[in-house]
Amino acid sequence: MWKWTRSDNIQLLILDGDTLEEEFLTYPYSKDDKVIKTVVVTKSEKLTGHKNSIKFFDFYDLIHEIIEKEKCESYSIISISKDILFLKSMMEYHIGTILVGTLIYDFLKNIPDYTVQNINSIEKILNLDTKGYGAEIFATYSSSRKKMSLLHCNEFVMLDDGNERNVDLYFGGRYYANKHMYILNDPLSHIVKQFKSGYVKAVDLFFDSVCCYIARRENIDYFTYIPLKPNDIKEGKFDRFNSLQLSKLKKNNMQLDSILNCKEDFSQKGNDLYVRREIVKGAFEVIKDVENKTIVIIDDVFSSGSTILEAVKTLYEAGAKKVIAVLLSVNQLTESSIKYKNLKCNICGSNMKLRMNKSSGQLFFGCENYQEHENGKSSTIDLLSGMDTLKEINKLEVVDIVDLHDEF
Ligand SMILES: [Zn+2]
Structure with a gap:
């Protein structure tokens, strides 16, 4: 499951030009039959011949540049690489991650959103948004059985x-x-x-x-x-x-x-x-x-x-x-410098947290006073809408740098 990406809103794929083979860099990835825009990024000296490519030194600068240039939000971007350290940096800025290859024991502390072996699997992920790791799927969809991986x-x-x-x-x-x-x-x-x-x-x-x-x-x-x-x-x-x-x-x-x-x-x-x-x-x-x-x-x-x-x-x-x-x-040991924002209750303003309906096993968001609020139901948020809102409010903010000369 996507940790930070809104699956209904995927707009851009960042492809790691330093580790992915050519076929991954040139493939026309699509979602619902619409081709998704790609950008090939590289740290190496040899500039790539791809139409849309960026050479970079720093992940923070790279992601800011992409968000501004492509006019999209961090929850609309997915990064694809064979290098788990590349993806680890992407996770820190709340960008979705797909690893091409196999997970190795030493990197279990930084598990990407998906691990795949080929392009075909990437296409499936882009189009079947519910597929993900088994226990994450069961935790999110308590009753229905979805296609999932281990x-x-x-x-x-x-x-x-x-x-x-x-x-x-x-x-x-x-x-x-x-x-x-x-x-x-x-x-x-x-x-x-x-x-x-x-x-x-x-x-x-x-x-x-x-x-x-x-x-x-x-x-x-x-x-x-x-x-x-x-x-x-x-x-x-x-x-x-x-x-x-x-x-x-x-x-x-x-x-x-x-x-x-x-x-x-x-x-x-x-x-x-x-x-x-x-x-x-x-x-x-x-x-x-x-x-x-x-x-x-x-x-x-x-x-x-x-x-x-x-x-x-x-x-x-x-x-x-x-x-x-x-x-x-x-x-997981994932760290991020982005300050995490919680959902706020629209009645009392306090933080909302995940809670479990004991009989159905379904999770939902509610503040600590939700049972005392008058319209009990309307003060809670269902799991999927809550998760989508959390992704939206926790996106990477692009800060405009003001011209300091004007300030002094
Ligand atoms: Zn409340």
């Missing part, structure tokens, strides 16, 4: 005997933690937080759908999850994975099994990667025979990866044949 990447775990084993990691979408104040209104981030303390239908549907998808492709012996820590059990913490109904999976006679036990409490908050890996070492034990079994393990948030990779390692050490990990979301 983020995939490969990683290795090192066993105690020095052998490396492969693990396939599947991700549902992007998670923005509380410290990213500018992005508190993100549907997936909201439901990830809700899932810590109660059942969330969208999370259930996501895991059900992904587990069935994997089971159609290979024989899975066990589906399991990261277990609660001893202290969480003592304190009666919500047992989130056991709340999942996984009804499609059950129809196929499969279910979540408890395979791992957490032996000791550990906290990962605020530690660096090395410390996190050390802290979690040996935390799990296997309580079922997994010898020669193929196992899918699920968890909600992937931050450093230490917890899930330690669980995968424990399963391999116990003799598992293959382990696949499915994560609801990946913690």
